[in-house]
Amino acid sequence: MFKKKGMFKLGMLLTASSLMLAACGTSESDTKVSTSGDAGEGEKITKIVAGTEATFAPFEYMNDKGEVVGLDVDILNAMTEELGIEYEIRNVGWEPVFQQVQNGELDFGASGITITEERKETFDFTEPYHEATQVLVVKEDSSVTSAEDVKGKKVSVQINSTGHVAAKDLLGETNPDIMAYENLPIAIQEVINGTAEAAIGDNAVVFEYLKNNPDAKLKVIEDDAFAKEYYAFMVKKGNKEVLDILNEGLQKIKDSGKLAEITGQELE
Numbered sequence: 001m002f003k004k005k006g007m008f009k010l011g012m013l014l015t016a017s018s019l020m021l022a023a024c025g026t027s028e029s030d031t032k033v034s035t036s037g038d039a040g041e042g043e044k045i046t047k048i049v050a051g052t053e054a055t056f057a058p059f060e061y062m063n064d065k066g067e068v069v070g071l072d073v074d075i076l077n078a079m080t081e082e083l084g085i086e087y088e089i090r091n092v093g094w095e096p097v098f099q100q101v102q103n104g105e106l107d108f109g110a111s112g113i114t115i116t117e118e119r120k121e122t123f124d125f126t127e128p129y130h131e132a133t134q135v136l137v138v139k140e141d142s143s144v145t146s147a148e149d150v151k152g153k154k155v156s157v158q159i160n161s162t163g164h165v166a167a168k169d170l171l172g173e174t175n176p177d178i179m180a181y182e183n184l185p186i187a188i189q190e191v192i193n194g195t196a197e198a199a200i201g202d203n204a205v206v207f208e209y210l211k212n213n214p215d216a217k218l219k220v221i222e223d224d225a226f227a228k229e230y231y232a233f234m235v236k237k238g239n240k241e242v243l244d245i246l247n248e249g250l251q252k253i254k255d256s257g258k259l260a261e262i263t264g265q266e267l268e
């Protein structure tokens with residue numbers, strides 16, 4: 001939940017805190033300032049809380065100090081610096097990002113999340129900050145040369161990712177050849193093990209994996225059959241307050257050239 005600074009009337013403060021106490025059954029002082037919509041005019045958000053799944057280098061991963069680092073973190077650092085607010089990023093896991101943004105435990109998702117029509121039914125997205133696409137990753141000696149070639153073969157993906165959707169499009173919605181795992185590195189490991197013929201995942205992340213695992217004997221297959229995708233930050237549908245502030249921050253770092261510097265990509 002985000003925090004705000006502003007002129008609370010005592011009554012409002014009491015109402016807000018008793019509501020929070022009722023809702024959460026906790027008297028923890030850190031999270032009770034406000035939730036979406038219960039703050040008055042002129043109050044400013046001072047802190048926002050993001051959720052991520054940090055096995056997704058170069059966008060988010062854990063360094064050896066146990067901190068979440070990566071391009072998404074660099075982007076958030078630059079945005080919040082421009083905005084003069086604080087943020088926190090929690091490594092909660094992939095599916096929990098969606099659940100916790102929806103139930104208000106998190107203000108937003110920052111996890112290399114692709115804008116999709118299906119997700120838009122439940123969430124709102126900021127302007128995009130990165131372009132991506134799906135690729136196949138197979139063993140160096142695999143006979144697979146295109147997306148079509150994986151039909152009839154076992155394919156591993158990160159569950160409920162756009163790679164998972166791509167696999168369903170190729171093989172059929174309920175095809176048991178599709179094996180879905182908690183994160184992309186596990187899905188790729190199944191190719192190394194020989195359990196799956198191919199994994200499908202986001203291009204930059206797959207290339208980074210190969211770079212970091214030069215002995216894995218894998219190769220990447222790109223195919224125009226995979227559509228372009230755009231990453232954005234994701235809020236609960238209707239959470240205009242957080243959406244606006246994120247878009248403001250993004251716009252600032254687009255204008256200053258900082259975003260392109262971080263991602264190495266020009267997005268118009």
Ligand code: ARG
Nearest residue numbers: 053056111112113114161162
């Ligand atoms: N871009 C893909 C999607 O939105 C995969 C994102 C996975 N992100 C992660 N941090 N594991 O479905």
